[in-house]
Amino acid sequence: MSETCDGAVLAAPLFDYTLRLADTALILGHRLSEWIGHAPVLEEELALGNIALDLIGEARALYSYAGAVEGKGRDEDALAYRRDAGGFRNLLLVEQPNGDFAATIVRQFLFSAFAQPFWRRLAASRDATLAAIAAKSEKEAAYHLRHAGEWLIRLGDGTEESHRRAQTALDELWPYTGELFERDAVEDALIAAGITVDPETLRPEWQKTVAAVLSEATLAAPERAWMQSGGRSGRHSEHLGHLLATMQFLQRAYPGATW
Amino acid sequence: MNAAGLRERALEAAARVFDPEIPVLTIGDLGVLRDVRVVGDTVEIDITPTYSGCPAMRVIELDLDTALRAAGIAKFRISTVLSPAWTTDWLSPEGRRKLAEFGIAPPAGQTSRRALFASESVRCPRCGSAETERLAEFGSTACKALYRCRSCAEPFDYFKCH
Structure with missing residues (x-):
């Protein structure tokens, strides 16, 4: 349990917040795992599988903590497998389908460029458990960012076809980046308590990373201002339900199954 | 007892x-x-x-x-x-030696935050050459990357600095 969690006052936002982080890590991890057996080359098969493993590992730690904060006896499996789409609080960005390899890389890059500085700052959280998870996740996010960044440059600055695909993916996924920086009452309470950071303060570094890589990749960020929203409060695209149908099938068909 | x-x-x-x-x-x-x-x-x-x-x-x-x-x-x-x-800084000197003997290049130097695309200089665990290239950031396990030695042409695992 959090050392700085002031009893019931912060337990509710801390649970909601931890669940958002956990859901985002799990859904992105699951999406990447869908590439297993389909990646363009063996090295990518291993890379995407390894990144998925990191994210699912992060999700497990976060779910266990969320369950402890909630105090209703729900463990990581209960939270991951026995909630429906409306209960999930992940960012819309991470539930978007894998699409082609360019779409997967753009999604990973836009997310990791945020995740690395985010975890670095969260490592200074007054909540000891979140700080520990963050310190670990930051190191992993650094590899994820480098991997996606290198690929994006190769795709954007590659052939006409790879450039076209990377630019299309960027145009399609860009409207989901606004949610990275959203803030509501859940964050307000935790920022005030020194448990998390204002996501808006992470925007300059994210923009700097994105601009540097896009420039080298000869890609252009869309100028559209409209941003999608809703994942963090349970309003999802139709894609999440299909993902959960696969991911949760076993626990739905055989509740409590273990092996 | x-x-x-x-x-x-x-x-x-x-x-x-x-x-x-x-x-x-x-x-x-x-x-x-x-x-x-x-x-x-x-x-x-x-x-x-x-x-x-x-x-x-x-x-x-x-x-x-x-x-x-x-x-x-x-x-x-x-x-x-x-x-x-x-962190890989916790690998014992004995552990580093055993890794190299096993054919896995031990982490190069101390951990520190790297620039986005900074590269590491990794020595081939077989012939000791510094002329190596990274084939893939992720290898057979999360803690390893895949490299190839340009001198002896052997591929090898590198235990990533973490």
Whole structure:
């Protein structure tokens, strides 16, 4: 349990917040795992599988903590497998389908460029458990960012076809980046308590990373201002339900199954 | 047995547990074994994962369980701790030597935050050449990257600086 969690006052936002982080890590991890057996080359098969493993590992730690904060006896499996789409609080960005390899890389890059500085700052959280998870996740996010960044440059600055695909993916996924920086009452309470950071303060570094890589990749960020929203409060695209149908099938068909 | 004796016996048993993915290293060499304490009549052992999703942790726990029982220790508790986060700086000098002998290049230097695309200079564990190139950022396990030596042409695993 959090050392700085002031009893019931912060337990509710801390649970909601931890669940958002956990859901985002799990859904992105699951999406990447869908590439297993389909990646363009063996090295990518291993890379995407390894990144998925990191994210699912992060999700497990976060779910266990969320369950402890909630105090209703729900463990990581209960939270991951026995909630429906409306209960999930992940960012819309991470539930978007894998699409082609360019779409997967753009999604990973836009997310990791945020995740690395985010975890670095969260490592200074007054909540000891979140700080520990963050310190670990930051190191992993650094590899994820480098991997996606290198690929994006190769795709954007590659052939006409790879450039076209990377630019299309960027145009399609860009409207989901606004949610990275959203803030509501859940964050307000935790920022005030020194448990998390204002996501808006992470925007300059994210923009700097994105601009540097896009420039080298000869890609252009869309100028559209409209941003999608809703994942963090349970309003999802139709894609999440299909993902959960696969991911949760076993626990739905055989509740409590273990092996 | 007194507490000090019990701790020593537990430590000896735990130190004999090998990493399932890198079978030349013990969990002590790797820095995965963090602490062995005796509280009352119970041995408490802390282990820490190298990477968040490391699938070897469950196997390490089971192997520890077996090793402690074989040493005649019945009351123990194994916990996974995340803080402080594992770093390759904890690899023992002995561990680094064993890694290289096994054909895995040990982490180059100390950990520090790198620039986005900074590259590391990695020596070939077979011929010692510094003329190597990275084939893939992610190798056979989360903690390794795949390299190739341009001098002897052999591919090899590199234990990533973390």
